[in-house]
Amino acid sequence: MSTEDRGDFHERTVGELRVRIDRTLCVGFGDCVTEAPAAFVLDDTGTAVFVELETTEREQLLRACDACPVDAITVWNTDGIQIVPPLPACEQVP
Numbered sequence: 001m002s003t004e005d006r007g008d009f010h011e012r013t014v015g016e017l018r019v020r021i022d023r024t025l026c027v028g029f030g031d032c033v034t035e036a037p038a039a040f041v042l043d044d045t046g047t048a049v050f051v052e053l054e055t056t057e058r059e060q061l062l063r064a065c066d067a068c069p070v071d072a073i074t075v076w077n078t079d080g081i082q083i084v085p086p087l088p089a090c091e092q093v094p
């Protein structure tokens with residue numbers, strides 16, 4: 001797994017997935033935490049941060065990312081295709 005946190009963008013690569021939290025968009029509803037409590041938690045400011053992505057099954061992780069009501073979590077695969085939130089092929093920017 002690789003880790004990269006730059007300011008309000010926190011990013012992890014786990015398996016074939018690259019997952020990014022845009023903390024400027026997060027409004028702290030906690031849907032991601034509810035879906036995958038081992039992967040996400042809310043920090044002191046009520047904003048999502050990563051915990052341990054490796055311990056969460058791929059499908060559960062994708063469900064948690066997709067649950068974000070404000071699309072603060074983005075997931076790409078190893079081909080650079082954005083899979084959460086899903087984008088039509090014509091809008092993909094690998």
Ligand code: SF4
Binds near residue numbers: 029031032
């Ligand atoms: S679901 Fe989205 S808005 Fe809610 S805590 Fe997670 S990242 Fe933030």
